[in-house]
Structures are given as structure tokens and as C-alpha cells.
Amino acid sequence: MVKFHEADVRKFRNVFVCRKCKTKIKSPNMKIIQGKVSCRRCGSKVFKAVRKK
Numbered sequence: 167m168v169k170f171h172e173a174d175v176r177k178f179r180n181v182f183v184c185r186k187c188k189t190k191i192k193s194p195n196m197k198i199i200q201g202k203v204s205c206r207r208c209g210s211k212v213f214k215a216v217r218k219k
């Protein structure tokens with residue numbers, strides 16, 4: 167169950183959008199959660215997951 171969900175996350179949620187400048191960043195969500203990723207443009211560490219269907 168968990169692994170299935172994880173696969174789903176990998177497929178759709180490895181892309182995040184910076185909340186400040188709306189730049190799209192492709193990164194493993196674990197890194198985003200841990201705050202290890204910063205925006206290329208503005209250096210912000212606040213990201214929002216992209217939902218795409």
C-alpha cells in the first residue's frame with residue numbers, strides 16, 4: 167500500500183513550484199520536505215507541490 171502510494175508520488179509529485187517566483191523545480195520530494203532544495207532564482211525554500219492530472 168505504502169509502496170504503491172510512493173510510486174504515485176514519484177510519478178506526479180517530483181515537480182514543485184516556488185511560492186515566491188513560481189519557478190518549477192524538479193526534485194525528489196524527500197529533499198523538498200527536508201528543506202535541502204532552494205529555488206534557483208530567488209533562493210526560497212518554500213515550495214508547493216504541483217498537481218497534474
Ligand SMILES: [Zn+2]
Nearest residue numbers: 184187205208
Ligand atoms: Zn523562487
